[in-house]
Amino acid sequence: MSDRSELSGWLSERPGLTAVAAASATLGLLIVLPYLQYVLLGLILAYILVPAQRRLERYVGAMIAALTLVVVAVLAIILPLAYVLAIAFREALEIVTAVEEGSLSVDAIESRLEETGYAVDLVELSQTYQEPIAGGLQGVVTRGMELVTGLPNVLIGLTVTLFVLFALLRDREALVTWFERVLPMDDDIQRELHTELNQLMWASVVGNVVVAGIQAVLLGVGLALLGVPAVIFLTVATFVLALLPLVGAFGVWVPVALYLVAIDQPLVALTLVVYGSLVSASDTYLRPALIGRTSAFNSAIVVVGIFGGIVVFGAVGLFIGPVVLGGAKITLDVFARERANAIGLEAEETAADPAVDTAPGTGVESETTATDRDEDGTETGDDPGTTSGGGGTRETDSDRGPKSTERASGDHDEG
Incomplete structure (x- = not known):
């Protein structure tokens, strides 16, 4: 409580510096916000x-190591990812065109299923979910077109990402030290939050993404070997769905198997069902091995974090959304614990304050307090100046002497 009051007093004594600091932080945040998703990507x-930066720094300087890894990130991550997404977008457009032209109509698929002996009313099913499906496909196409038309803005954003990546790799220690100095928190709390957030970051960005990537590649290879069209698009869709708990690769290979049955390829469909089941079952072993257990990374946080992160941060929200939501839970847990500890400490200090145990209006300690102290042995009732009365031992005023009188007078002054 004293530290908090001292901080409040320090801020009130320096209103100009406080206002300038708050205004500077606000303006800096406003500048970062337009390219926040690219900063988060970096x-x-x-x-x-x-x-890898730490290993390279053993042989070359920090700047050379950072530049090398930036080039590696461009050649091995950003460019291949952009190429794959471009192909997936083109295949998605082909699927949408086929649906609009009628070559991939629901009626045709339903008639094929009836020929194979499966009576499924896909027309009613499609009418039920037509609006959300159409909205989702239209949203994918719209975002893709916006990405193409806004290519200069994307290039600027990627430039921001590369500079942020370079700065974080080269000056990471200095940045961490700066944050520790600026954040108004105790060192032990900072270390605890750093450990928890590091585990959460690993679970979401590394563990969850690696699991989704492995499942997407495995299913994509199987689809390619079976001759299924739009393999790249289906692989990307598998990766996105594999990020979601309880969904995974099921969301891709089940509809594709139904499609194969509809086009009179039951053996291929059966092969896909068996292979897809094995890919989906791998989630049971891969996810616990790579992610482990953390209380801030449960299914609800992952699902809400992914969808909410996409809305707030764009595509990078797939990875950073669960981290932000789980980090909020961790921070609130620490805040609640520290607040409860502070309230408990304040209550203990209040209970230990002698002024609380004095008689009202006199400032002299009450008989109950004196009796408790006698029972503790601090002042025994065996002294000659005490008399017995009632159920306990009581010291008379006449026997207290000058020191007791002075103490009572001092207590009264304090009261």
Whole structure:
């Protein structure tokens, strides 16, 4: 409580400096916000490449190591990812065009299923979910078109990402020290939050993404070997769905198997069902091995974090959304614990304050307090100046002497 009051007093004594600091932080945040998703992308890449940076720094300087890893990130991560997404977008457009032209209509699929002996009313099912499905496909196409038309803005954002990545790799220790100095928190709380957030970052950015990537590649290879069209699009869709707990690769290979049955390829569909089941079952072993257990990374936080992160941060929200939501839970848990400890400490200090145990209006300690102290042995009732009365031992006023009178007078003054 004293530290908090001292901080409040320090801020009130320096209103100008406090206002300038708050205004500067606000303006800085407003400048970062337009490219926040690219800054977060640089943060994610830096988190992944920091171990390699430490190893390279043993042989070359920090700047050379950072530049090398930036080039590696461009050639091995950003460019291949952009190429794969471009192909997936083109295949998605082909699927949408086929649906609009009728070559991939629901009626045709339903008639094929009836020929094979499966009576499924896909028309009613499609009418039920037509609006959300159409909205989702239209949203994918719209975002893709916005990405293409806004290519200059994307290039600027990627430039911001590369500079953020370079700065975080080269000056990571100085930045961590700066944050520790600026954040108004105790060192032990900072260390605890750093440990918890590091585990959460590993679970979301590394563990969850690696699991989704492994499942997407495995299913994509199987689809390619079976001759299924739009393999790249289905692989990307598998990766996105594999990030979601309880969904995973099921969301891709089950509809594809139904499609194969509809086009009179039951053996291929059966093969896909068996292979897809094995890919989905791998989630049971891969996820616990790579992610482990953390209380801030449960299914609800992952699902809400992914969808909410996409809305707030864009595509990078797939990875950073669960981290932000789980980090909020961790921070609130620490805050609640520290607040409860502070309230408990304040209550103990209040209970130990002698002024609380004095008689009202006199400032002299009450008989109950004196009796408790006698029972503790601090002042025994065996002294000659005490008399017995009632159920306890009581010291008379006449026997207290000058020192007791002075103490009573001092207590009264304090009261």
